[in-house]
Amino acid sequence: MASSSSTAAHPDIDLELLKRIQQRILWLSTYMIHYANHVRQNPDSxxxxxxxxxxxxxxxxxxxxxxxxxxxxxxxxxxxxxxxxYHAIQYLLGNLPQDKLLRLREFGGLQAYPSRLKDPDSFHFSTGSVGFGAVMPHFMSLANHYVTDRFGYAQKHRFLALMGDAELDEGNVWEALGDDNLQSLGNVIWVVDLNRQSLDRVVPNGRAQKLGASLRSFGFHVIEVKYGARLEAAFARPGGPRLRDRIEQMPNDEYQALLRVHSGEELAHQLCTFPDGRDEAVARLLAGESENDLRSLVSDLGGHDLSRLLDAFREAAAITDRPVAIVAYTVKGWGLPLAGDPSNHSRLVTAEQIEQLRGHCGIEEGGEFSAFPAGSPEARACLETRQRLHLDRTAQRPASSPPAHPQAQVPESFAPDYHGEVSTQQALGSILSELTRHPELRARLVTTSPDVAVSTNLGSWIQKVGVYSPQNRIDYFGERSVPVALKWKQGNHGQHVELGISENNFFLMLGALGVSSDLFGVPLVPIGTLYDTFISRGLDALHYAIYNGGKFIVIGTPSGISLGPEGGLHQSLMPPSFGIESPLITYYEPCFAKEVEWILLEGIRRILEDPAAESLFLRLSTVPQRQDLLPHDRPALRQSVLDGGYRLLDYSNRAEYKPGENVVNLFTCGAMVPQAVDAARELAADELFVNVICVTSPDLLHRQWVRANRERMQGRPAAHHLEQLVPRNEAHCPIVTVMDGHPHALSFLGSVFGARTVALGVDRYGQSGSRQELYQHYQIDALSIIRAAIEVLN
Ligand SMILES: Cc1ncc(C[n+]2csc(CCOP(=O)(O)OP(=O)(O)O)c2C)c(N)n1
Ligand SMILES: [Mg+2]
Structure with a gap:
C-alpha cells in the first residue's frame, strides 16, 4: 500500500488509501444498522x-x-x-458474503454481538457480557502456553482484545489481571477504546487517569495514544503547552460537552478560559482557526489518527516479554452527527443524517452495500490484506472443527468396586489417581481450582502430576528437604493450573482450556473443582465459557446442607437449578462412587471423541455413603445411571403391592439416597411401598421429558427415560421428591405424571449443625420422608 501519502514512519503504508478504507468501514457498519432498523421489513415493529x-x-x-x-x-x-x-471488514476482505450484511440481528442472520459459533465469519471469541471478552485472550494465551509446553504445539499466536473503556468497571477484569499465572504473558495485546462513555453516561474521570498506572502495576507495557497529529502540532506552537494543560485538566464531561459545542467562537472561548481567567496565548493560537477546523482540532484524538495507531501497533509487536496495553483515546460516534453525545450509546442516526453521510462517503443510491470496484487501489489493498492474513486458509477452517481423535482410549469403568463407606468427593480423588495409570488419557487431562484444590480432593492428583506454571519455579521446600504434607511442584510440565480465589477466573480458565481443541487442534479435558455454593459467584463466566464453545467438567463439591458444620452460605441450594437450566452442560448428582466413575469416564470420553459433546457438571458431597446399597446388575445399571436414574428399591414384586392404594414413588438424589432408603424400609414393614428411584441426573430427566413432548407435538413418536423408571400402571402413584438442594429441582416430576406430589428440599439459607440436626430442621430426614409419603398417599 505504499504511495505518495505514506509517511516517513510508515513508508510502506498509504495513509490516504487507509483513510478511504476506514471511511467505507464507517459507512458499512453505520448503514448495516440503519438498514436493519429503518429499511428492512420489521414485522413486529x-x-x-x-x-x-x-x-x-x-x-x-x-x-x-x-x-x-x-x-x-x-x-x-x-x-x-x-x-x-468486524463484519464490514470481513466483507471487504472477502470473508463474508454481501447478503449477510443485510441480515444483522435477523433470525438466522448476523448475531447482535460477536458469536464464535453462530456468526458465519466466525469471531475468535464470543463477547457480549462485558468484561469477559477483555480478559479471555489472557486465558487463551495461558492455554496456548500449556499446549506448547506439554504437547510441543508450535504455531505462534498473539492474543488481542479490543475493549470498551467502561468494560474495565467489571471486577472480573481485575481479578484476571491479578492472577499470577496471567502476568508477564508476552503475546497478549490489549486495545482500550477509551471514549469516556459507557451506556448511560460520561464516565467519571478517575478510571481513565489511573488506567496507565494501574495497568503498569499489573505488568503491562502501556502505550497511550492520546492525541492526533493536528492537536500535537498545535501543542508544539506558542500557547500550545497551555492548550494541552487546559485539555488535560478538564473533567471528562467538560471535554465531552466541548465536542458538542457548535459555535466556533464559543469553542475558542471555552478553550482559552482557565479557572484563573483567560489565557491570551491560547487565544492567539486558536485565533486563525475556522469554526470547522476548531471543532476537528478539539476532537483530534489519537484513537482516530491512523498513523499514531500504526505506531502503537508496531511498538506493541516488538514487546514480547509482557502484555501490552494500547490505550487509544477515541470519540464515541466519531464521524457521525451523534459524536460525543453523552446519550448516544443506543441512539441511531436519522434517515436524513444517513443521506448526508452517504454524500460525504460518496456512496451511490443502490450501492450501499457495495465493496470497492475490482482493480481499484482499495480493492487491491483488501486483497493484499486477505493474502497477508492467509484468510483463504482460515476461511476453510470450520468454526468448530471436531476434535482430532486422540490416541487415548477411555475405559467404561475401572475394575475394582468400592467397599465400605465412600463419599462421592473421595471417589473423585480415587478416580483421578487411577487415571494417572493411563498415560495417554492422563496426558489429556488438566485440572484447575480457585484455591480449593486440596479441600476438594485434588491433592493426590496434584502430588502426582504437578502444578503448571509457564515458568519453572524453584521448589524451596523440596530443595531444602523441608517436610510437607503435599508436594507442590510447579513447572511447565505440571497438569494442574492453580488459581487465586476467583470463580470468574476459574470458569474462564476452564473455558479457554476447553476450546483448545477448536483453536489449537489439541484436545484437552479440563476438570475444575470448586465449592458448589460458589458456582453462583462465577455463574455468568460459566455461561460465557460454554456459550463460547468451551467443553469441560465442573465439579461442585461439597454441596448442600450435608456439609453440616460449615453452615450458612457455604451450603448450596441453587446449583441443581443452574444445572437443569444451563444449556450445553449436563448436570449429574450421583450418590455412589461407582456412579461417579461411570459418569466421569463417560464425560471424558465424550469430550475427547464426540464433536457434539456437552460439558459436565457433577455435584458431589463429602458424606460417606455405604457402597453396598448400589444394585449389582451392571452393565444395565451403568446405562441407567448415565441416562439419569434407576430404581434402587423396588417393591413391585410384593403380593400386597397395589398401585393407587399403597404405593409411592420416591425420587431422590445424591446425599439423600440413604435417608430415602431408610424411610422406605421402615414403611415397607407396614405394607406401604415406597419405591426409591435414584435420580443421577435431574437435568437429563427434565430435558428428555421436555424434548419428548416437543417431538410428540410434531406428531413424532418419542420416549423418555422417566417412562422406563415408572411403568404405566404406576404413572398416577403419588410422588415424593427429596434432595439436598432446592426442592424445585425435582418437583417437576409431579407434572410429568400428573401425580400428587410432595417436594422436599432446602429452600432457606443454611446454618451450622450436625448433619442429622439439619436434615430434621429442613425436613429432609428419613422421618420427614416417612411423613411426606403418608401425607401424599392420603
Ligand atoms: C455484564 C454486562 N452488563 C451490562 C451490559 C450492558 N451494556 C452494554 S454496553 C454497556 C456500556 C459499555 O461501555 P463501553 O465498554 O465503554 O463501550 P463503548 O463505549 O465502546 O460502547 C453496557 C453497560 C452488558 N452488555 N454486559
Ligand atoms: Mg466507552
Whole structure:
C-alpha cells in the first residue's frame, strides 16, 4: 500500500488509501444498522437496535489493525458493540458474503454481538457480557502456553482484545489481571477504546487517569495514544503547552460537552478560559482557526489518527516479554452527527443524517452495500490484506472443527468396586489417581481450582502430576528437604493450573482450556473443582465459557446442607437449578462412587471423541455413603445411571403391592439416597411401598421429558427415560421428591405424571449443625420422608 501519502514512519503504508478504507468501514457498519432498523421489513415493529456510536468509536482502531498490523495467527476478541465493524471488514476482505450484511440481528442472520459459533465469519471469541471478552485472550494465551509446553504445539499466536473503556468497571477484569499465572504473558495485546462513555453516561474521570498506572502495576507495557497529529502540532506552537494543560485538566464531561459545542467562537472561548481567567496565548493560537477546523482540532484524538495507531501497533509487536496495553483515546460516534453525545450509546442516526453521510462517503443510491470496484487501489489493498492474513486458509477452517481423535482410549469403568463407606468427593480423588495409570488419557487431562484444590480432593492428583506454571519455579521446600504434607511442584510440565480465589477466573480458565481443541487442534479435558455454593459467584463466566464453545467438567463439591458444620452460605441450594437450566452442560448428582466413575469416564470420553459433546457438571458431597446399597446388575445399571436414574428399591414384586392404594414413588438424589432408603424400609414393614428411584441426573430427566413432548407435538413418536423408571400402571402413584438442594429441582416430576406430589428440599439459607440436626430442621430426614409419603398417599 505504499504511495505518495505514506509517511516517513510508515513508508510502506498509504495513509490516504487507509483513510478511504476506514471511511467505507464507517459507512458499512453505520448503514448495516440503519438498514436493519429503518429499511428492512420489521414485522413486529420492535426496535432492532445496534450501536452506531460504539462502532464508530472503534472504526479507526480496527482499520489500522486489520489493514496494517494484524498477523495471520492472531486471535482477537472484539468488544460486543463493534460487531458490525468486524463484519464490514470481513466483507471487504472477502470473508463474508454481501447478503449477510443485510441480515444483522435477523433470525438466522448476523448475531447482535460477536458469536464464535453462530456468526458465519466466525469471531475468535464470543463477547457480549462485558468484561469477559477483555480478559479471555489472557486465558487463551495461558492455554496456548500449556499446549506448547506439554504437547510441543508450535504455531505462534498473539492474543488481542479490543475493549470498551467502561468494560474495565467489571471486577472480573481485575481479578484476571491479578492472577499470577496471567502476568508477564508476552503475546497478549490489549486495545482500550477509551471514549469516556459507557451506556448511560460520561464516565467519571478517575478510571481513565489511573488506567496507565494501574495497568503498569499489573505488568503491562502501556502505550497511550492520546492525541492526533493536528492537536500535537498545535501543542508544539506558542500557547500550545497551555492548550494541552487546559485539555488535560478538564473533567471528562467538560471535554465531552466541548465536542458538542457548535459555535466556533464559543469553542475558542471555552478553550482559552482557565479557572484563573483567560489565557491570551491560547487565544492567539486558536485565533486563525475556522469554526470547522476548531471543532476537528478539539476532537483530534489519537484513537482516530491512523498513523499514531500504526505506531502503537508496531511498538506493541516488538514487546514480547509482557502484555501490552494500547490505550487509544477515541470519540464515541466519531464521524457521525451523534459524536460525543453523552446519550448516544443506543441512539441511531436519522434517515436524513444517513443521506448526508452517504454524500460525504460518496456512496451511490443502490450501492450501499457495495465493496470497492475490482482493480481499484482499495480493492487491491483488501486483497493484499486477505493474502497477508492467509484468510483463504482460515476461511476453510470450520468454526468448530471436531476434535482430532486422540490416541487415548477411555475405559467404561475401572475394575475394582468400592467397599465400605465412600463419599462421592473421595471417589473423585480415587478416580483421578487411577487415571494417572493411563498415560495417554492422563496426558489429556488438566485440572484447575480457585484455591480449593486440596479441600476438594485434588491433592493426590496434584502430588502426582504437578502444578503448571509457564515458568519453572524453584521448589524451596523440596530443595531444602523441608517436610510437607503435599508436594507442590510447579513447572511447565505440571497438569494442574492453580488459581487465586476467583470463580470468574476459574470458569474462564476452564473455558479457554476447553476450546483448545477448536483453536489449537489439541484436545484437552479440563476438570475444575470448586465449592458448589460458589458456582453462583462465577455463574455468568460459566455461561460465557460454554456459550463460547468451551467443553469441560465442573465439579461442585461439597454441596448442600450435608456439609453440616460449615453452615450458612457455604451450603448450596441453587446449583441443581443452574444445572437443569444451563444449556450445553449436563448436570449429574450421583450418590455412589461407582456412579461417579461411570459418569466421569463417560464425560471424558465424550469430550475427547464426540464433536457434539456437552460439558459436565457433577455435584458431589463429602458424606460417606455405604457402597453396598448400589444394585449389582451392571452393565444395565451403568446405562441407567448415565441416562439419569434407576430404581434402587423396588417393591413391585410384593403380593400386597397395589398401585393407587399403597404405593409411592420416591425420587431422590445424591446425599439423600440413604435417608430415602431408610424411610422406605421402615414403611415397607407396614405394607406401604415406597419405591426409591435414584435420580443421577435431574437435568437429563427434565430435558428428555421436555424434548419428548416437543417431538410428540410434531406428531413424532418419542420416549423418555422417566417412562422406563415408572411403568404405566404406576404413572398416577403419588410422588415424593427429596434432595439436598432446592426442592424445585425435582418437583417437576409431579407434572410429568400428573401425580400428587410432595417436594422436599432446602429452600432457606443454611446454618451450622450436625448433619442429622439439619436434615430434621429442613425436613429432609428419613422421618420427614416417612411423613411426606403418608401425607401424599392420603
Ligand atoms: C455484564 C454486562 N452488563 C451490562 C451490559 C450492558 N451494556 C452494554 S454496553 C454497556 C456500556 C459499555 O461501555 P463501553 O465498554 O465503554 O463501550 P463503548 O463505549 O465502546 O460502547 C453496557 C453497560 C452488558 N452488555 N454486559
Ligand atoms: Mg466507552
Amino acid at each position: 420492535l426496535k432492532v437496535g445496534g450501536h452506531q456510536a460504539s462502532c464508530a468509536s472503534a472504526v479507526s482502531i480496527l482499520t489500522a489493525y486489520y489493514f496494517a498490523a494484524a498477523e495471520p495467527d492472531d486471535l482477537i476478541s472484539i468488544k460486543p458493540h463493534a460487531a458490525p465493524v
